[in-house]
Amino acid sequence: MKHEILKYSDDFENHIDQIARLKTINWGLDFEVFRSYVKWNYIDRPHSKPPIIYFVRAGDEIVAMRGAYETTWQLKGVSARFNALCSADLLILEGYRNKGIYRELADFVMEDLERMGVQHFFSFNATPLNTMISLSMGWKSIGEIKTVTKQFQTGGSKAMELAKKLAGPYARKLLRKTGIGMILNRSKRDNSQRIDMIYHNPGTKLPPRILLDQKPKPAEMALLANSNLPENKITLVRDEMYFRWRYNNPLSKYLFLYWYDDGLKGYLVLQSHIYSMESGGTHNIFELEAADSSIKIELIDTLISLVNSGSISTWANMLDRDSYDFLVSRGCNEDNSIKSVKNPPRTILILPLGKDNNKLEFQGLNLLDAKSWDYKMIYLHDH
Amino acid sequence: MPGHFRTKLADFIDAKIKDSGKSIPGEFNDNTPLITSGLLESLHLLELALLVEEEVRVPLDLTTLDFAKEWDTIDRILNFAKNYKP
Numbered sequence: 001m002k003h004e005i006l007k008y009s010d011d012f013e014n015h016i017d018q019i020a021r022l023k024t025i026n027w028g029l030d031f032e033v034f035r036s037y038v039k040w041n042y043i044d045r046p047h048s049k050p051p052i053i054y055f056v057r058a059g060d061e062i063v064a065m066r067g068a069y070e071t072t073w074q075l076k077g078v079s080a081r082f083n084a085l086c087s088a089d090l091l092i093l094e095g096y097r098n099k100g101i102y103r104e105l106a107d108f109v110m111e112d113l114e115r116m117g118v119q120h121f122f123s124f125n126a127t128p129l130n131t132m133i134s135l136s137m138g139w140k141s142i143g144e145i146k147t148v149t150k151q152f153q154t155g156g157s158k159a160m161e162l163a164k165k166l167a168g169p170y171a172r173k174l175l176r177k178t179g180i181g182m183i184l185n186r187s188k189r190d191n192s193q194r195i196d197m198i199y200h201n202p203g204t205k206l207p208p209r210i211l212l213d214q215k216p217k218p219a220e221m222a223l224l225a226n227s228n229l230p231e232n233k234i235t236l237v238r239d240e241m242y243f244r245w246r247y248n249n250p251l252s253k254y255l256f257l258y259w260y261d262d263g264l265k266g267y268l269v270l271q272s273h274i275y276s277m278e279s280g281g282t283h284n285i286f287e288l289e290a291a292d293s294s295i296k297i298e299l300i301d302t303l304i305s306l307v308n309s310g311s312i313s314t315w316a317n318m319l320d321r322d323s324y325d326f327l328v329s330r331g332c333n334e335d336n337s338i339k340s341v342k343n344p345p346r347t348i349l350i351l352p353l354g355k356d357n358n359k360l361e362f363q364g365l366n367l368l369d370a371k372s373w374d375y376k377m378i379y380l381h382d383h
Numbered sequence: 384m385p386g387h388f389r390t391k392l393a394d395f396i397d398a399k400i401k402d403s404g405k406s407i408p409g410e411f412n413d414n415t416p417l418i419t420s421g422l423l424e425s426l427h428l429l430e431l432a433l434l435v436e437e438e439v440r441v442p443l444d445l446t447t448l449d450f451a452k453e454w455d456t457i458d459r460i461l462n463f464a465k466n467y468k469p
Contacts (some may be wrong), residue, residue, distance in 0.1 A: 098403045103421045132432060133425040136418050136450035144446065340442030341432040347446050 001099060003058040005108045009050050013043060018062050019053065022091050029275055036250045041088065041381050044248070046241040047072040049083075054109055056092075056101055064092040064101050066109055068121070069381075072237040075363050076229035081237060082362050085113065086122045088381055090130065106137055114353050120360060120367065123349040124379045132341075134349050143370025144345040146316040148324070150332040152309050194281060195253045195272050198306050210302050211258040218243035220264040225289050233374035234362060251275060252383055254286070257302060259295050266290030268299040270312075271383055281310025286377050288314070293322035304330050317375035348373070388438050389461055395434055396457065399427040413458040418451050435460060439467045 008015055020034040027034075042051040048070040056064035067089040074081045092101055113121055126134060135141065198204075199214055206212060222240040229235055238246075247254050252271050259266035271286035285303070290296045300323060304312065316324060316334055328334070339345045350367060352360055365372040377383060396417060400407055403424045408415065417423040423431070428450065435454075436443045454460050 098424050098426055100403065100405075100421060100424065102425045106425075129426070129429055132428055132445050132450075135445060135448065136425060136428050136454075138451060141446035338442045339444045339446075341429070341436045341445065343442075344445050 001058055001096070003056050003063065003101070005105060006055045006057060007052065007112060008055070009052045012051050012053060015053055015055070016043070018055065019065060019067065019089065022062060022065055022093070023089070025093060026091050033250060033275070038089075040245075040248055040250060042067065042069055044245055045069055046239075046245050047237060052085075054105060054112075056096075056105055058096065063096045064105060066090050066105055068109075068113075071122070071379075073234050073362070074229075074237050075234055075365070076231055078363050080363065084120060084122050085118055086124060086381070088125065102133065103137075110137075110351070110353065118353050120353060121351040123351075125382050126347070126349055128344040131344055131347060131349065134351070137351075139349040139351045140368055141345075141347040142350055142368060142373060143317075144339075144347055145375060146334055146336075147313055147346070148316050148319070148327055148332040148334045149311050149313040150304065150327070150330065151311045152307065192253055192274055194283070194310060195255050195270070198270075199255055201306070204306060207298060207302060209259050209261055210299065211260065212306075213256045213258060214254070216243055216247045216254070216256060216269075217258065217264065217267075220258075221267060221289070224264050224267065224291070228289055228291070230374050232365065232372075234365060234367075234372055235374040236376065236379055238378075246378065249381075249383070257299050259290060259299055266295035266299055268296075268303060269378075270303060270307075271377075273383070283307060283310060283312050284377055284383065285312060285314035286383060288318065288323065293320050296320070296323045297326045300326060301330070315375055315377050317370075318377060348375075348379075388464060389457070391438075392434065392457055392460060395431065396423060399423060399430070403427075413461075414456045416455050417457070418455045431460075435464055438464045441467070441469050443467075444469070 016035060016038050019038045020031055023029070023034040023038070024031045042053075045051075051067060051069045053068075054066045055062045066087065068085050068087055071084050071086050072081050073084060092105075110121075123130070123134060123139065131141075199212060204212070218240045221243045222238060225238045225243075236242075247269075251274055253274050254272075255270040257268040257270070258264055267287065267289055268285060269287040271284045272282065285300070288296055288299065290299065312332070314327075319327070337343055350360070360367040362372075397407060400422055405422065408422075415422070418428070431454070432443060432445065448454070452459075453463050
């Protein structure tokens with residue numbers, strides 16, 4: 001099969017439709033949904049140089065792609081920042097898989113980034129399969145991300161769990177053939193309704209200092225997030241512009257709990273995928289910021305009182321001890337299952353590039369050490 | 384049973400290389416690079432990992448492995464399976 005790899009950067013906007021088309025073929029969802037997602041993730045992203053896209057073209061058809069966007073990171077008390085290129089949207093059309101395209105594209109991207117002087121390439125959203133393939137190609141894992149989950153057991157959720165177990169790891173492939181688009185579109189209705197129901201529940205009684213909203217408060221959130229930066233941890237730059245952009249992801253729906261006392265002193269963001277068969281009914285504590293842990297606990301407590309179906313999940317890595325203990329006391333369980341090929345750990349991946357690729361550090365912090373990072377679910381571009 | 388696993392592994396690799404439309408190199412042996420050469424497709428690694436996991440009979444944490452070094456040849460995979468301790 002004759003094909004060629006093409007790189008685009010400055011003229012990225014002209015290729016939004018091609019990326020959305022590939023995603024539509026792959027996932028069976030509405031073209032316009034993906035078009036708005038691609039624009040959001042690559043074009044509208046603040047603090048970012050023009051994104052890079054690599055296409056594989058066979059004849060007149062684009063059959064595979066790899067996208068990359070830039071992020072900016074900071075350390076408390078240090079004015080220097082560093083930019084990191086992050087991978088996104090690795091897609092190969094079904095008929096072109098297992099024909100060497102993956103490796104060829106990966107090698108091309110790696111060589112190109114090295115030529116550009118890029119020191120490292122990050123991946124926050126690798127699927128288990130991508131994690132394994134990436135590790136075989138020199139990517140390194142930065143520790144394990146552990147999740148804690150509270151399951152609200154209803155008849156429907158039990159049935160969904162059973163269906164997931166029965167479907168197994170090849171469910172997505174099978175469902176693609178039998179109409180995953182239909183199933184995902186149905187999940188859109190269900191997942192959107194769940195978040196709306198929490199917001200509009202007339203019986204909701206909130207504690208006096210807590211407000212429930214469907215919109216972010218970018219200026220106040222940025223002020224609070226930046227006044228609470230952890231010591232010696234690398235954190236994504238989150239300013240007002242970032243928050244103004246972040247919660248426009250068309251693939252997710254969000255709910256905001258704010259804690260006020262003479263200004264915003266805490267907030268919790270609940271996220272749910274609009275289109276997802278796997279996480280139907282899963283709500284994620286996506287962000288949790290507060291002046292102290294008692295405010296975080298009050299926000300979590302309020303959230304648990306509002307949700308009564310599906311599940312609430314978050315990363316244990318982004319919780320302080322008190323918040324973690326409180327979640328456990330309210331019925332959350334940490335995923336301590338034994339990791340295996342079928343049950344790989346979730347991780348953040350980094351690909352060291354260049355000749356001096358053993359020296360991966362920022363202000364003396366080793367980038368390959370999990371302790372150097374302030375893990376946050378908000379880094380996931382597909383959430 | 385190492386001899387049995389070697390046969391199973393060689394058959395698997397042979398089948399996967401052919402599946403992906405490539406031909407087995409004439410000088411192919413237990414020290415022929417599989418991963419770094421691209422002879423074995425990346426997408427087949429998952430199946431290979433399942434095969435190795437079945438052989439070592441303990442769960443493999445993939446993030447602790449350096450595939451390109453530890454699994455690049457049949458010989459290295461056999462060594463890995465023989466000596467693996469979680």
